[in-house]
Amino acid sequence: MAETDVYIGLGSNLADPLSQLGRAVSALATLPQTRLVAQSPFYASRPVGPQDQPDFINGAVHLRTALLPLALLDALQAIEQAHHRERLRRWGPRTLDLDLLLYDNQVIDEERLSVPHPELVNRDFVLQPLMDLVPHLQLPDGRAIAQLREQCPDNNLRRLHPEPGNLASPGHDD
Ligand code: ROI
Numbered sequence: 752m753a754e755t756d757v758y759i760g761l762g763s764n765l766a767d768p769l770s771q772l773g774r775a776v777s778a779l780a781t782l783p784q785t786r787l788v789a790q791s792p793f794y795a796s797r798p799v800g801p802q803d804q805p806d807f808i809n810g811a812v813h814l815r816t817a818l819l820p821l822a823l824l825d826a827l828q829a830i831e832q833a834h835h836r837e838r839l840r841r842w843g844p845r846t847l848d849l850d851l852l853l854y855d856n857q858v859i860d861e862e863r864l865s866v867p868h869p870e871l872v873n874r875d876f877v878l879q880p881l882m883d884l885v886p887h888l889q890l891p892d893g894r895a896i897a898q899l900r901e902q903c904p905d906n907n908l909r910r911l912h913p914e915p916g917n918l919a920s921p922g923h924d925d
Pocket residue numbers: 761762763796797798799800807808809841842843844848876906
């Protein structure tokens with residue numbers, strides 16, 4: 752079975768966003784022909800779009816899958832629906848967003864699907880979790896996500912879980 756590395760962005764700002772993301776990661780881990788390789792920390796972020804909505808919680812996961820891009824997109828949309836996805840208005844609050852950010856090194860430009868995700872390069876709440884997963888990741892056009900992260904607008908990203916202070920610290924001697 753040919754497997755492909757893919758990266759999925761997660762976002763929510765309605766109905767207990769942290770638990771929405773936690774349950775979404777579990778659902779992604781049980782997709783057919785798919786394995787969860789790694790999960791990023793979760794971050795709080797100021798909304799892009801109208802400001803009269805709650806902050807978002809964002810994260811990303813690395814999957815290895817044999818699903819083709821559109822089959823994977825169908826599976827992501829099924830998980831969104833199972834979470835009673837609500838999108839109240841354009842660029843407004845939502846229960847769960849699952850975005851196919853990267854599918855191997857492929858460029859996909861179809862009616863239902865654009866990969867890499869077109870907004871990826873502008874969003875710290877996508878680039879930072881991707882960097883946590885793969886610090887040296889490059890886009891298919893060769894741009895390094897670490898450099899894009901330095902240049903992109905600031906959405907007041909705050910790392911929530913696991914908290915930075917909870918990381919094992921080398922040199923701690925008790
Ligand atoms: N803003 C933030 N911070 N995080 C998101 O995931 C997000 N998703 C969206 C819009 C409404 C554009 N803004 C967002 O779809």
